[in-house]
Amino acid sequence: MNDFPWLTVLWAVPLVGAVLVAFLPKAPGSVLPKQVALGFSLLTLAVGIAVAAQFDTGDGGMQLQETHTWIEAFGVHYALGVDGLGLLLILLTVALVPVVFVASWNEADGRNVPAFFAWALALEAFALIVFAATDVFLFYVVFEATLIPAYFLIGGFGREGRAFAALKFLMYQLGGGLVLLAAVIGLYVVSADAGNPSYLLSDLQNIDMSTTWERWLFIGFMIAFAVKAPLFPLHTWLADTTEKATPGTSVLLVCVLDKIGTFGMLRFCLGLFPEASQWATPVVVTLALISIVYGAFLAIGQDDILRLIGLTSLSHFGFITLGIFAFSSQGGSGSILYMVNHGVGTAALFLIAGYLIKRKGTSLISEISGVQNRAPVLAGLFLIAGLATLGLPGLSQFVSEILVMIAAFDYHWWVGVVAVTGIVLAAIYVLWLYQRTMTGPSVPGDEGLKDLNRRELVAVVPLMVALVFFGFFPMPLLDAANPTVDTLLEHVGVSDDEPTVPAADHAEEGAH
């Protein structure tokens, strides 16, 4: 079964599901579209697990590859493949979508129900291609294509003011995307000058480009990914979007789509422009540090739960970017791990906050108090998710945070010092949020507040299990991530005259 196109099936299943769901009757109260959509998302999960089962963690290169010529005139291929990085993000995606579906079961009621589930499945399909694409043009096409479902999800199903939030989101993303387009076109010109126009990553990695070209192209890619991730100062769409979109949409956006930014930095910025990446490190690290601290401060100051959670992500993406650009095996593995853990932890936070907002009818922290008196389970799960976010040892985010910290101190002591403040601030925004909303006296009108029902529990319990399990036993994730990082650093190191980067080897830690 080695030739079976697993990765094509992986994205085709949700896409077929999306088309099917879109044409189901939209009678009010009908659960059929929801059931069909959930069925397709579970089927995708099964295919994702099948892909993982065939993955060989000992190999740092691309696996399960498929390559077909797509647009010959442009040197474009339909080329898919996974390495450890891609696999982890694929698994994160296929696992989160069913969770979101169960949690958002009634979210779209009263609106166009099939459309919500169809767009979400389409988003999943495009995101899966993004993580599996090994051709830059294919990557770009689906990178942009994800925006269409995302736009309709935000614009069609959020809260008051969603149309503007959706427009802002789209303009930011398309702006970044068009800058990326310029860089992608530049890659073609470079590749054509080298004699054979091709967009395959494997071909592009072997091109010897001039320093000027490499730096300009790097800047183009980096701007697009900095908008996506997001990184200070291109983050202002984030809070508006998470505030107006439904929590389920926010999970898909922040926990899955935004990962494309940091994924792209690893796969394309480091993979294609190793020298330029090192050249730009001081600037990128500075921006990452600003994101960490500034995002945390902004989060502390919010009165809207969803905005707050959105802005914590700014801080977290700062950590991930820092880990990537620290150029060490701990930093690389740590940031890959961080992407997965942040996805799980933030998803839990968003969904539970969504449950709370549904019950209270408001998302303002100042109007919520004493929830744990009436809904202890909700409060307890919120606390676990929050503690994971602030990096409590024993929960999964801790492992990734410590790895990034090691890398940061390794890079320079002051970088580490600044990054540590992010963890302190995280404790403030999480615990203060918990204190204000969950503890204290109940507010009048809370008498009818119900605790989580079975459906809501089913959605978030797997996330909780993952948080605890990977907190104590992160090895499966690290086993997948490490070979990729080693290969990548080797690639970066090889083209480096002066190996300032320790060769990917844990033994090197002792030398510092």
Next chain:
Amino acid sequence: MDFVKPSIEYAEIWPLLVIFGVACLGVVVEAFVPRERRYLVQTVLAALGLVAALVGTIMIAGELDVLGDGQARGLIGVEGSLAIDGPTVFLWGIILVFSLGGVLLFAERRLEGGVSAFAGQAAALPGTEAERQASTRGLEHTEVYPLMMFAVFGMMMFPAANDLLTLFVALEVLSLPLYLLCGLARRRRLLSQEAALKYFLLGAFSSGFFLYGVALVYGFAGSMDYADISEAVSNDVGNSTLLLIGLGMLAVGLLFKVGAAPFHNWTPDVYQGAPTPVTGFMAAGTKIAAFGALMRLFYVAFGSERWSWQPMLWVIAILTMVVGAVLAVVQTDMKRMLAYSSVAHTGFLLTGVLGVQQASQLSDGEVTSMQAVLFYLTTYGFAMIGAFAVVTLVRDSGGEATSFARWQGLGKRSPLVAGLFAFFLLSMAGIPLTAGFVGKWAVFTVALSAGAWPVVIAAILCSIVAVFFYVRVIVLMFFVEGEPEGEVASVTRPSILTSATILVGLAATLVLGILPGPVLTLAAHAGEFVR
């Protein structure tokens, strides 16, 4: 004096003659066929003529001889005045396809309750008793079909013209019927007539520039023939001031036709005032023909003078994109918005035109400027015809409702039609997985490859602005909350004619977005112009 019988390559130019013949036959039909049968006879005649010409074009495309080193295919015929080569037949093909779409839109009668979108009696003054009578008697002008066929004839001749005189004749043959067609709207006739008059006056003015340019270039080169001009340019004979002024004036005439800034001012008024089927046909057809002519003139006749006109095109392209994109943002009328967006597209196309490089500078298999522009024209035409066809469906009690306020919430009332329109807009905005994206990619690539990075950066910035105004329409249709003020438009069910046009546009936009390979290969196969 000896008269020599000119040799005419009938085997290669017969599609052109078929269209001309059908146009003349259409005039005869007007004279001799009874009024009630004219509609059927004219539409069938026009459609058959276009199909026959299309079949002929495809046959000729397969039989063109390869010349020299294989860069170009075809021949220069009719005593040197027409060049039938790869790009010509490619352009003929798409012009004929879009004209066929135009005929279908012209023939639509269900939307207006049994009559066409054209004035019942153009000679009757608006608001008079005569007009009312023409309307109650259900009169309609079937002359529009022969007029259109003459325009198509001009459009086909325009990119094939291989000397300046033929070029001028083609320009006029293409323009004059369009001036008339623009003034024939059934509704809002004053607006339509004003549009026609403006178009005619400005068009005549630009023809004047063009003709003066022809004279000056003749003064420089001593010949009208492209090959001789090219020869004269590379040998640097005569007065180069004459050449430069002449070149500039020729450029004015052609840039007016493609709607490039600062010669774009007619576009919004004409697009808005003309009957929408004419707008759709004209937007696609004229632009294709004029770009074909522009490229042949600049590449073949002035190819050696590239360093003079490329900087000019840089400036014009940037200006056109900026003007089109920025002014489109402030429009509140659908047809005017599409008109300004078509100006912006002219800028993107010029980006492709100025990306011309010598074959020796291109690596094997690299996208050429010609290929990029031909592909872009194809995608643009399908999206434009499709979008204007959708515009004809959205109506209120006063006919077509083109103001933005009327379109509010259309996505909720008619999700299918609004969705189709949104798809065409996304393609024009260049969102991936639509044809527009591939086209945009191609023209930007050739420009960057030729070192025109400032133009590409300007194009990227304008694309961002362009996305904004396209998406604003989508927001308007789908996401604006609250009750709209005043009457809203609803979708009228069209007959198979309009539906077919929209569906073909949709299918082409989708297929060219996902699998552009075959058409790109075809465009590459068209090769270079024969010289």
